[in-house]
Amino acid sequence: MYAIIQTGGKQYKVSPGDQLKIEKIKGEPGDQVELDQILALIAPDDVQLGTPVLENAAVRATLVKTARDRKVIVYKKKRRHGYHKKQGHRQWYSLLKIDSIVMSGAPDVAVASEA
Numbered sequence: 614m615y616a617i618i619q620t621g622g623k624q625y626k627v628s629p630g631d632q633l634k635i636e637k638i639k640g641e642p643g644d645q646v647e648l649d650q651i652l653a654l655i656a657p658d659d660v661q662l663g664t665p666v667l668e669n670a671a672v673r674a675t676l677v678k679t680a681r682d683r684k685v686i687v688y689k690k691k692r693r694h695g696y697h698k699k700q701g702h703r704q705w706y707s708l709l710k711i712d713s714i715v716m717s718g719a720p721d722v723a724v725a726s727e728a
Contacts, residue, residue, distance in 0.1 A: 616714050617653040618672055624652065627672060627711045637705035640676045646709060648672040654716060661716075669717035674709040682706050 615628040621636030640646060651670040654661040661667060681703040690697040 614654075614656045614714060616651050616655070616670075616672055618648050619650040619652055619666075620648055627714075629711055629713055631711045632677065633674070633709045633711060634682075634706050635709060636707070637679055638676070638707045640679075640707070642676055642678050644676045645712075646674045646676055648674065654714065667716075671715045673712045673715060675712055677708040677710050679705065679707045 615626055618625050618627055620638075623636070625633055625635070627633055638646065649666075649671045651667045651672065652663050652665065654667060654670055661670075663670075682705075684701045684703050687700040687702060688697070689699075
């Protein structure tokens, strides 16, 4: 079973047990997070699509850490004008571990035990 979620202006395909790097959200490491903008829910025997989001559906996750990503270099240059400018940017992100996908009236789909 997996879900298509939307957060931070982007869409992600998530399953229980996945780790996901998203735009920074509030919270401390170890906090439980609930993402409620579920666009689609796909199970082996059922497909549910939202218009635009599914009501009464959520993805529960644990916030692993909040950190800054790799540096992205922005370089601007104008030919034959002696102009060039170099800048760097490091974007904040949050790393989530997906615990379960929840649909009202259905049991939680939890992480398969990893032995």
